[in-house]
Amino acid sequence: MSLLPELRYPSVAELVSSARALAAHRPALCTLRQVGVSRAGRPLHLLSVGHARRAVLVVAGAHANEPTGGSTLLALAERVVRERELRSDTSWHFLLCADPDGASLHVTPAPRSLFDYHLGFFRPAGPEQPEWSPSVLPPDRLPPETRALTRVIDELRPYLQVTLHGTDLGGSWVQLTKDIPGLAEPFAKSAAELHIPVETGASDAAGWPASGPGVHVMPAPGSDAAYPSMPDDARHSTWYHAHRYGGLTAVVEVPMWASDLVDDPAPHPAPAAALRRLARRLARDGREVERVLAEALPRLQGVDGPLLRAARWALELVPGLAADWTHTSPADTTMAYVGSVDAFGRRLPLRAAAMLLRVLRETDDRAAPLLEHLVASWSDAFAERFRARWVPLEHQVEHQSRTVVAAALYARGQREQAGEIGEAPHARARRSA
Secondary structure, three states: OOOOOOOOOOOHHHHHHHHHHHHHHOOOOEEEEEEEEOOOOOEEEEEEEOOOOOEEEEEOOOOOOOOHHHHHHHHHHHHHHHOHHHHOOOEEEEEOOOOHHHHHHOOOOOOOOHHHHHHOOOOOOHHHOOOOHHHOOOHHHOOHHHHHHHHHHHHHOOOEEEEEEEEEEEOEEEEEOOOOOOOHHHHHHHHHHOOOOEOOOOHHHOOOOEEEOOEEEOOOOOOOOOOOOOOOOHHHOHHHHHHHHOOEEEEEEEEEEEOHHHOOOOEOOOHHHHHHHHHHHHHHHHHHHHHHHHHHHHHHOOOOOHHHHHHHHHHHHHHHHHHHHHHOOOOOOEHHHHHHHHHHHHHHHHHHHHHHHHHHHHOOOOOHHHHHHHHHHHHHHHHHHOOOEEOOHHHHHHHHHHHHHHHHHHHHHHHHHHOOOOOOHHHHHHHHO
16 A cells, blocks of 8 residues: 555655654664754654665655655655565665755645645745755855755765655756766656656756756856856755765656646747846846835834745845846757746746745735735746646656656666776675674
């Protein structure tokens, strides 16, 4: 029987409960242990399956607003327990939720629409995100969630780290810190079978080389950034921590709502002009949310918290990003890329407005009805423009799970050919005990 709750995304408590049940059912094979605590004192749990020396680390919940990863993690753990060949020479380790504090604030376990999704939306400011904080903070100021994650990587020395991400509306794509030859084929096949579009021009991977449709390889250090204003850099994130031990990271993205507008590889007739138009809309929408915030701020004296910090941080990104799209040559010229940028430009001010709305509702502020109307209209316009269609949860999970397994198998084969698989310290200790 599956451990997955039906028709909704599991809470962190449900993830822990399911992992604990799995470990109790197979105690010789599975262990569940605490590997750290969050800033608010919530525990971070690691479920380990198998005892082989080579390791795969799977991380869920790095972004609170991307809930598919928790469901996928449970499905993967169950599959590894069932299929002996997956763990015959590989141990699997599952960080149940990298940001339990954030997960407690994103409260849409079964969203019925984009508007419903945004009514409970939360995504922390960059310095508070466990994977991204090393790219914007000095080492002595890293949050405890980041330090816990890097300690796990130091202990396991995984040949592959997979971090489970997602998008509200769009397609599926993969980001790799090093190429995994052969991964593009099973990834594309899975997406096609499950009717999930492949986001061939993902704005998150703007300017990156591709080893296949939707499979993007991060450029080498020193490469120019497609969006110079953005404060974070993937090459300074925890994704690169596995490189210390010869490993790599795969970031597997899957949509909640799909749009067939993000997988069109045809050339856009005027990409630079389109990006300038999108930049103007982004700046205009950002100013609209800024006006609501400025009008409400005198009434919010003494109010502070992660929702307000995150809303302000998102708004601070808007002017620079709009300038990037106006003055920088497009990193890609396809219809898919322009569509992805269009989605990004809608998403950023909408998220800021949604989080600010939650703050205003909590304080019963008079500006809340106006902002709620804005969040509703922007959500509806976003869904209508991209002809959003819900991806069944079981398809989200199945596609993400298949991609993780394919990445593990292809990366393992690649390293075996090169003779690079090393032995993790925890494995040596276990066998000598």
